[in-house]
Amino acid sequence: MPERNNYIDFHCHPALKPFGRSFRKSPAGMQSQHRSHKTSLWWYDPPSVTDKLLNYLGGLTRFSQSNAHALARGGVGVACASLYPLEKGFVNNTIKRDALNDLLLDFATSLGKDRIDFLQGMTDYFADLNLEYQFYKQCHGHVVRLPQGSFQYRLVRNYGEIEENCRSGDTTADLRTLCLVISIEGLHVLNTGLGRVPDPWEVLQNLRKIKAWEFPPFFITVSHHFWNHICGHAPSLSGIVRKVANQAEGMGQGITDLGRRVLSEMLSRENGPRILPDLKHMSGRAREEFYALRQSGELGDSHFPLLISHGACNGLKSFRDPFPGDLPTARLLNPVEINFYDSELIALARSGGLIGLQLDERRIAAKSALELVPRSLLRHKIMHYRSELLWRQVQHIAETLDRAGLFAWGCMAIGSDFDGIIDSLNGFWTAEELPFLSDFLERHAYNYLKKAHWQLPENSIRADEVVERIFSGNGHRFLKAHFQG
Structure with a gap:
């Protein structure tokens, strides 16, 4: 039987690959009720040896990481399923044909050529968003039989x-339920960022339609990889994708007038439930402006929690003072703008907010730190060395908050970004390995806490409590407080 850990993953993309494959047949966007079909959320696609080698050598993730079967086997009870109409900047570029073909081949391996062809000609992000939303709804409550028992997602x-x-689930031993919380990645879904000036009326009407869904999103990531006329974005791409996809337009900009109107509408409860803004991918300047708007009450609400669904620390003091502090972890983290500054971690904790720690090696560690990770052919050693990269993020947050006189362990969770085109921690390829990640993280916590000294006495807690909070407890408390519909 799968683990009964009741883990929470605050950011993953279970439908990205099966939804993409559904474009091979007409009508597109139909999910199969048969778990053995590639257009089912339950399609089990663990990485082969070749898959792992490609990932290890080139950072290519051509296997499914967060299909519902893998989530269930990994003990995930709640997942925030991120809807994401892939941005046209990935597939439409003025670049050399060979490079474009390489990029398309990489995407086609996961999504299918028919999905790529559709994206190249797409003129309506909002229609695509609704199609993916309906894809999830089609098998809501449908029971499937797995080798581990009967399951459903709801x-x-x-x-x-x-x-x-x-x-x-506690009373029905033969049926387990995976709870899916809808979220959205990128406000381009409102039909912005399409190479034309967006119609503010259409944008706000689309947002109100989303708030009227039967299952409205709990949060929306404000920006993503490309300019969306809402706010500036941070540099986010790497490798071959960075070479062929131009992120320059809008990069580093602040929040637009339309962005202020959209954020106010998201936080309003007048036309539906409040939708929390997710700070990931916003430029540093846009995040600064966002904090100022929140504090001033200009968004209509100044008491909502700050949320980072899938993020990492950069070890730097602040956007205005972008230099490492004196914590031992500061220079081991990736010092890039898309990651979060110490000042932001403190503000997030004070707001009662949450950061979902992402599991992308390229994002959580400095390049120099990655190069120094010991190599091994033994799986348990690989897992030990690679899980330490995540532990450094945890340690940095804890020590930063303790220095600020705050509880160190209350704002961290997991936001894996599985199936979000990431290079996951080697050895922890999919959601199925989350119990192993939990175990190895507890080892690091135990070794650290034996010698740790705290300014705040209540920060001295057990290693197992630290890990329970990150993988489950903090997330459940956050959802109980703020996911009210």
């Missing part, structure tokens, strides 16, 4: 429904 509107499903 979309949920609030934390009460999560609790109800948990209680049902």
